[in-house]
Amino acid sequence: MPTLLPFASALDTGRILSDVLVPVLAQGPILRRPRLGIAAERLRTDDRALRCVRRLRRKYGDGPVLFRVPGRTLGLVLSGDDVHRLLAETPEPFAAASGEKVGALTHFQPHAVLVSNPPLRAGRRELNEQALDTHSPVHHHGHRFVELIREELDSLYATLGWEDFRAVWSRIVRRIVLGDSARDDVELTAQLDQLRADANWAQFGPSHDEVRSEFLTTLAQYVDKAEPGTLVEALDRSNEALDPAGQVPHWLFAFDAAGIALWRLLAVLGSRRNLLAPIVAEAEHPDASPLLAHAGAAMQESVRLWPTTLVVLRQAREDTEWRGRIAPAGTEFVIMSSVFHRDDEALDFANRFEPEVWLDGRSDGAWPIIPFSEGPAGCPGQNVVLLTTSTAVSHIAAKYELDVDPTTRARLAGEMPRTFNHATVRIGFWPRVQ
Numbered sequence: 274m275p276t277l278l279p280f281a282s283a284l285d286t287g288r289i290l291s292d293v294l295v296p297v298l299a300q301g302p303i304l305r306r307p308r309l310g311i312a313a314e315r316l317r318t319d320d321r322a323l324r325c326v327r328r329l330r331r332k333y334g335d336g337p338v339l340f341r342v343p344g345r346t347l348g349l350v351l352s353g354d355d356v357h358r359l360l361a362e363t364p365e366p367f368a369a370a371s372g373e374k375v376g377a378l379t380h381f382q383p384h385a386v387l388v389s390n391p392p393l394r395a396g397r398r399e400l401n402e403q404a405l406d407t408h409s410p411v412h413h414h415g416h417r418f419v420e421l422i423r424e425e426l427d428s429l430y431a432t433l434g435w436e437d438f439r440a441v442w443s444r445i446v447r448r449i450v451l452g453d454s455a456r457d458d459v460e461l462t463a464q465l466d467q468l469r470a471d472a473n474w475a476q477f478g479p480s481h482d483e484v485r486s487e488f489l490t491t492l493a494q495y496v497d498k499a500e501p502g503t504l505v506e507a508l509d510r511s512n513e514a515l516d517p518a519g520q521v522p523h524w525l526f527a528f529d530a531a532g533i534a535l536w537r538l539l540a541v542l543g544s545r546r547n548l549l550a551p552i553v554a555e556a557e558h559p560d561a562s563p564l565l566a567h568a569g570a571a572m573q574e575s576v577r578l579w580p581t582t583l584v585v586l587r588q589a590r591e592d593t594e595w596r597g598r599i600a601p602a603g604t605e606f607v608i609m610s611s612v613f614h615r616d617d618e619a620l621d622f623a624n625r626f627e628p629e630v631w632l633d634g635r636s637d638g639a640w641p642i643i644p645f646s647e648g649p650a651g652c653p654g655q656n657v658v659l660l661t662t663s664t665a666v667s668h669i670a671a672k673y674e675l676d677v678d679p680t681t682r683a684r685l686a687g688e689m690p691r692t693f694n695h696a697t698v699r700i701g702f703w704p705r706v707q
Contacts, residue, residue, distance in 0.1 A: 278348065278598045279333050281340040289340055289349055292318075292325040293609060297583045303377055303526075304469035305533070307435075307696035319611045319691035326351055326612045337595060337606060345372065348606045353619065355595070356608050356641040359587045360648035364394055369650040371588035371605050376476035381468035381485060382526070384519035387650075396515045398653070404508040404520070407653040410564060415660055417502040421448050422664045429673065429702040435536055435695055442532040449661065450524050451492075452500025464488040465525055493518045504657070524654065530581035531658045533695050535665055538575040540698045541626055542666070543675030544685040548626065556671035568663035568670070570631035576644035577636070578626065578689050580610035585646060613641045615691050624688040669702070676701030 281289060296318035299309045313319075329338050329351055336351035350356055359367050368390060375388045382388065386397040406412040425445050431437070443462050447455040455461065464484050471478045496518040499506040504524060510517045542549050551567040559565075585608040593600050600606075617623035619640045622630055630636045645652040652658070669675070677685075678699040684690055 275594060275597055275599045278337060278339050278595055278600050281329070281333070281338050281349075285329065285332070285338075286340040288325050289329075290342075292321040293349065294584075294607070296322070297609075298473075300583070301470075301473045302583055303472040304466060305696065306473070307694075310694040310696050314690070314692045314694040317690075317692055319615065322609055323612050323615060323691070326609065327618070335596065337600065339600065339604065346601060346604050348600055348604045350606055350608045353613060353639065353641045356613060356643065357647070359606055359608065360585075360643070360646060360650065363587060363648055363650040364391065366590045366593060367587040367606065368590055369587060370394070371586040373475055373605060374586050377472040377474075378523075380472040380478070380480065381465060381488065382519060382522040384516040385523045386520060387523060393515065396512065397520060398649075400509060400512075400515055400517055401520055401653045404504055405524075405654045405657050406507070407656065410656060411660060412504075412507075412657050414502045414504070414507065418449050418657075418661055419664050421445065422661060423668050426665060426668050427672070429669070430704065432676070432699055432701040434699050435697075438536055438700075439529075439532055442535070443529075445661070445665075446525060446528040446532070448503075449657075450504045450521065450528070451495040452498065452503045452505070454498070454500060455495055458491075461488065461491055462525075464491075465522065469526065489518075489522075492521055496521060527652070527654060527658070528661075531662050534572060534575045534579070534581055535662045536695050536698060536700075537579055537693060538571055538662075538666055539669065539675060539700055540677055540681050540695075541575070541685055541689075542571070542670065543677035543700055544682045545626070546675075548628075549670050549675075552667060552670045556667040565663040565667050566632060567628065568667040569659045570628035572659060572662045572666060573631045573636070573644055574626060574628040577614050577630075577642055579693050579695075580614060580644060582610055582646070584609055585643070610643065611691060613643070616640075624691070626689050672705060673702040674705055676703060 296313055300306060300313050301309070329336065329349065337348035337355060338351060339346055339348050350359065363369050370388045370390050378385060378388045386394060386401055389397050402408065412418065422445055425441055429441065444456050447458060465488060467481055467484050468488060471481060496505045496508065496510065505521060508517050508520070552571060555562045555565055555567045587606045589600055589602055589604045589606070591602045615623045636642050645655040681698045684693065
């Protein structure tokens with residue numbers, strides 16, 4: 274009879290908590306906490322997580338290695354093959370709606386596909402895929418998205434910090450998702466931020482029920498209006514049991530992460546201006562690259578280097594076998610994205626900014642590089658995110674000289690740091706001399 278997977282010793286459990294999980298929770302898995310992001314960068318928390326996983330791999334083998342926290346059993350994933358298996362076998366037997374995820378996301382998206390189990394999950398997934406044109410390279414409203422992105426970015430003549438840029442990006446997001454009438458609805462974004470801050474604490478956090486009610490009511494009004502050329506117009510609202518409007522909070526949430534990745538990319542490009550040449554050339558000759566391949570590759574490289582989803586969770590619905598050993602039903606498996614993206618024992622480009630890996634096939638190797646996850650629960654909006662962010666970086670690169678603050682330039686001068694706090698970056702946007 275197969276035996277259980279090994280449990281980490283008390284000392285190793287302490288290391289997993291201190292070096293892997295606590296830094297993620299401290300930074301804010303749902304809404305980033307800027308001050309703790311500064312501390313994480315100073316402490317190089319992603320370096321510590323990688324060293325911890327390597328020690329565990331040497332001691333326990335390919336794993337996963339189990340450990341207990343009050344009320345649950347967790348399994349830290351150590352092997353690239355196991356990452357692929359967990360993502361490929363979602364939602365059966367590995368549910369995407371893990372206990373921790375449900376506890377967090379129900380604060381602002383209680384009926385979203387990410388926290389749905391069968392039978393509702395399949396219908397909600399299809400709802401998202403239809404609205405986001407998941408299986409098309411370009412969303413059918415893509416031309417409008419491109420126009421409004423350029424319009425909003427044409428006013429960047431200033432030195433901006435992250436919050437300044439986020440205000441511009443949020444206007445873009447609200448127009449793409451909800452329509453022009455939502456452009457200046459900063460209250461909606463503030464409400465979502467409050468609910469995401471609550472979600473950082475999962476089921477142990479405060480619950481602002483009145484804020485959530487106001488947020489969801491306002492969102493439903495935008496969905497009912499369904500302005501032409503928006504994502505909500507593309508949302509099939511015929512099956513109320515699936516709560517179509519309840520899918521929209523995640524789109525707003527995910528776009529915020531895309532803005533963080535874009536801001537980091539602009540910092541890299543402004544610090545290493547030789548990297549701008551193919552992106553600018555592409556912007557000046559759009560007919561040669563209508564899908565902005567170089568800009569899109571640079572965006573994906575930003576997310577590889579600094580994943581915006583800090584941890585990927587799956588929960589086993591039943592006992593599962595791992596190399597002849599068993600993980601008990603209910604085990605929550607933890608995949609640390611940065612550990613696999615930045616493992617320089619597996620990837621020779623791990624710590625370089627090398628967007629070519631997204632153009633020459635190296636990103637498709639056996640080792641898991643999952644900036645948008647993969648498998649049945651992979652991001653259904655990858656095409657929309659890449660369209661919007663690649664359009665943004667292409668337009669900015671062609672229109673502006675990027676003047677990055679000296680501290681950030683120094684941070685990005687050598688190998689790419691494993692932990693890079695976006696909130697302290699400042700960038701000047703000055704018109705290019707034609």
